[in-house]
Amino acid sequence: MLITKDSPIYVLGIIIAVALFPGFVLVNPNSSKVLLLFGKYVGTIKENGFYWVLPFYTKKSISLRASNFDSERLKVNDKLGNPIMISTILVWRVTDTFMAAFEVDDYKNFVRVQTDAAVRKLASMYPYDNFADEGHTEDITLRSSVNEVSVALEKEVQERLSMAGIEVLEARIGYLAYAQEIANAMLKRQQATAIVAARHKIVEGAVSMVEMAIDQLGKKNIVDLDDERKAAMVSNLMVVLCSDKDASPVVNAGTLNH
Incomplete structure (x- = not known):
């Protein structure tokens, strides 16, 4: 039987193909597709490959790759009240796609805002440096205790990002210096x-x-x-x-x- 363009079978085949085509899903390595059916969460495809799902599914892509975030230099006060400039370098990735997609409005913006908040809190917990002449002999300082401060920063950031299904792989201070208005005085000191x-x-x-x-x-x-x-x-x-x-x-x- 010869099927022509004017044949009802040909037209029906085109309609079916067009209807089924939106159901094809391509998932790249370390990527995922979050599936929704009329506003209801159905599941997440994390294995890379070529799939077909119901065309009615709404698909949202979320990367599972490790991402770097270099925060802006923030002007904050340390434990002694000295103004300092500080920034952090954060390595993170999404582990729970449902939480990243639906627990927060924008998980990437959430990472940026919460990291800045964590850095501000960390800076207020420790002095920039020890000043034995004033009786300040803290064991942990921002300048000298790099490992201890990094552990504390990583813990603080992880607590804030856990609600978004994000795992912190590394967090450390990327930049640390006295603010410009006191830098010369502190250098002389x-x-x-x-x-x-x-x-x-x-x-x-x-x-x-x-x-x-x-x-x-x-x-x-x-x-x-x-x-x-x-x-x-x-x-x-x-x-x-x-x-x-x-x-x-x-x-x-x-x-x-x-």
Whole structure:
């Protein structure tokens, strides 16, 4: 039987093909299709391949791939109230397609907003750095405790994103610095703290060296020093050892009293 374009069977075949065509679904690797039937959730296709479902199904694509999110630099206050600039790098992926599609309005925007909120909370929990001169000796700081802060940030973000069916693979601070208005002052403070610490070590070492020198001179009977001469010797040695410039030697051509 010859079927022509004017044949009712041909027309019926075209109508059936057009009706069935919307039911074909192509799912790429690490992708998924969420299926709805008249507003009711039916299921999710996660296996990659070519499928056919009822044409009445509404299909929504959700990626299952790992995604990177680099947040904007936020200006927040740390635990001590110092304004700092901070940003985070987040690696995440969708694990529950139903929650990602229906528990939140836009899961990608949800990730961005909740990550910013988590970073703000984290910054308020820890100081930027330790300041021993003011009695602030926190064990965990944003600058030095990278691993501890990353664990705390990952936990905080995961708690916020779990309701959207999202798994946090990694969360860490991408940028950290003092805000511009206090950056110069804090830099000078850090330099001053470093100088004081270095001077402390120098003085501590110089005292040990002077003590050793006097002790060795006394044990070997090289010279007999009274208290006044010991004081003069200590003064001269401390000046030489603690000075930040090279000392100029002076040769005494007379006696010890001149």
